Amino acid sequence: MALNSKQTGIHKDAAPTYSKISSASLSSLAASSPLYSYRSAKSPRSSPALHTSMSVSSQRKPRTRQSDHAIVVGWLEAMKAASPPRAATLKGANFNASGQSVEEAQYVDWVAKHPSALATFEKMVEAGKGKQLVLFLDYDGTLSPIVEDPDRAFMSDAMRTTVKEVATHFPTAIISGRSRDKVYEFVQLAELFYAGSHGMDIMGPAEGYHGVKVDGTRGMDEQGNEIVFFQPASEFLPMMNEVCKALEQRSKNIQGAKIEHNKYCVSMHFRRVKEENWQALAEEVQKVLKNYPKLFLTQGRKVSVHPEQAPDVHSDDKGIGTSAFYCMGQRKGCGISHEGTRAGF
């Protein structure tokens, strides 16, 4: 379904098409090592998805009735599956006829379905001809390395310079599960579009950029730049504040548990929690979640869904990058998604 600007919060005036952009600028993006550098950190094989995130949800898909225990076990299994293979797992692995472990085969299959944008660069250039290209970037694990403390996931100056340069050629957006403010604090580039809280908090420069604008409320950011923002889930903020407090209370005795308030979603970080305590923590999260039927829980790389008032973001296993294309009304382009440098044609 193609979405209109009311649904997405973003619209296009007269954005440049590929023909107006030199292919040299695309090549320089490909050659730009900083954008490439954290690719492996987010692949399903090497990226531990050690957080769980709660977002506001639409009620369109009724939850299946499961016992709390079954729900918690399901989360834990999904988190473990998204974590790096451990020696113990590999030791007991089953191998197929080609001598590949099941996990290895799954990885190869995943890579085939999500080709590297750099390895298929010529195809990307070809596919982009005559089209407007919009660049969507994830933050964690793409622009910054994955680190233990989410508050210290800093972007290097080299990366900032590269993104700034790329943004002179294409409208560029950063989409993250984090709060928009936090991503902006890390990135500090006023010319970009930012979609925080998995797209529930979108902001862009008031005058637009490369003909792309955000439809929404005009305002000023903390640096005094004129901006337009679109916050379709703003009425849920009091609920998210309440949930954050409840989670803090429930997890305070579990060493290593960390809550991150991402404005319209909340992340519970498991990374520093001993694995033997994961179940206890997941049970505490489930106790809180039960009181909020409008909230939806995702693990690791899953894209969250939104309240009925919010944009109908396309959510599938291809991740945020794909959703971003839908957000732009299916004007397909070159995407560097949260899975790393992956092509979208």
Ligand SMILES: O=P(O)(O)OC[C@H]1O[C@H](O[C@H]2O[C@H](CO)[C@@H](O)[C@H](O)[C@H]2O)[C@H](O)[C@@H](O)[C@@H]1O
């Ligand atoms: O959906 P995303 O934009 O990919 O955001 C997912 C989460 O990213 C951040 O957590 C991840 O990076 C942290 C810093 O490197 C790391 O400590 C954590 O284990 C990772 O899961 C962010 O802190 C979360 O709020 C996001 O939900």
